[in-house]
Amino acid sequence: MPLPVLSGPQYLRHGLKLVLSPGLRLFVLLPLSINLVLFVGLIYFAGHEFSLWVSQLMPVLPTWLGLLNYILWPLFVMLVLLMVFFTFTMVANIIAAPFNGFLSEKVEGVVRGTDVSPPFSWAELAALVPRTFGREMRKLAYYLPRAAGLLVLSLIPGVNIIAAPLWLLFGVWMMAIQYIDYPADNHKMSWDSMLAWLRQKRWASLSFGSVVYVALLIPLVNILMMPAAVAGATLFWVREREASNPPVA
Structure with missing residues (x-):
C-alpha cells in the first residue's frame, strides 16, 4: 500500500521528530x-557590517523623494538578511555535507524499517567526503550564476525593488534542491x-522548500532545523517516490 504523501510543513515536523x-x-x-560555531561567527561579523551593506545597496534619491527612503529601507534590510542567510546556509551545508549524507542514509533506514547502511565509523564518514x-x-x-544575476539586479536603481521577492522565490527553490x-x-x-524530478514535483518541492526557508531564517532555531530539514x-x-511509483499489486 502506498505511503500517504505529506505537505511541506508535515515533512519538516516529522523530520524534527526523527x-x-x-x-x-x-x-x-x-x-x-559545527553549525553553531559558524552561525555565531557569521552573526558577529554581519552585526558589525550590516548597516554599511544596507547603505551601499540603497539607491541615492533626490531630496524631494526622501519619504521614499522610509519605504525602501525595509526592502533592502530584507535583501541583506537574505544574502547573509544564503551565505550561512551555503557554507554550513558544504562543511556538514558528509554528515548530512550519512544522516540521510540512517533516516531512510528508519523510515523504510530496513537500515542497510553501514554502521557509523570515521572511516566511512571520510569515504563520503569526496562524493559529497x-x-x-x-x-x-x-x-552562483543565478545569485550573481540577482545581485546585479539588486544594484540597478529602480529595478532593484523587485530583487527581494526574486531572492525569496529563488531561495525557496534552492532549499528544496539543497x-x-x-x-x-x-x-x-x-x-x-x-x-528534472524536482520540476515534476514542483509544487510539492516548493511547499517543502518554503517551510524549510522560513524555519532556517529564525536565529538559533535554524541550527536544529538543518538536520531536521535533511530528515x-x-x-x-x-x-x-513511493507516490510516483506505487508497487504493482
Whole structure:
C-alpha cells in the first residue's frame, strides 16, 4: 500500500521528530556543533557590517523623494538578511555535507524499517567526503550564476525593488534542491535527473522548500532545523517516490 504523501510543513515536523529520536541523535550532534560555531561567527561579523551593506545597496534619491527612503529601507534590510542567510546556509551545508549524507542514509533506514547502511565509523564518514564535496560544488555551480544575476539586479536603481521577492522565490527553490539532493545523491541519481524530478514535483518541492526557508531564517532555531530539514527531505524522497511509483499489486 502506498505511503500517504505529506505537505511541506508535515515533512519538516516529522523530520524534527526523527532527528530527536534516540537512534539518530548521535548523527546530529557533531554537525549541530559545527553549525553553531559558524552561525555565531557569521552573526558577529554581519552585526558589525550590516548597516554599511544596507547603505551601499540603497539607491541615492533626490531630496524631494526622501519619504521614499522610509519605504525602501525595509526592502533592502530584507535583501541583506537574505544574502547573509544564503551565505550561512551555503557554507554550513558544504562543511556538514558528509554528515548530512550519512544522516540521510540512517533516516531512510528508519523510515523504510530496513537500515542497510553501514554502521557509523570515521572511516566511512571520510569515504563520503569526496562524493559529497563534489555534489556541493555542483550545487554551488548552479547557485552562483543565478545569485550573481540577482545581485546585479539588486544594484540597478529602480529595478532593484523587485530583487527581494526574486531572492525569496529563488531561495525557496534552492532549499528544496539543497536538502532533497542528499537522499537523491545517496541513491546515485545524477544532478540533472534530480532537478528534472524536482520540476515534476514542483509544487510539492516548493511547499517543502518554503517551510524549510522560513524555519532556517529564525536565529538559533535554524541550527536544529538543518538536520531536521535533511530528515524531512529524506522522508519527502521516500514518500514522493513511493507516490510516483506505487508497487504493482
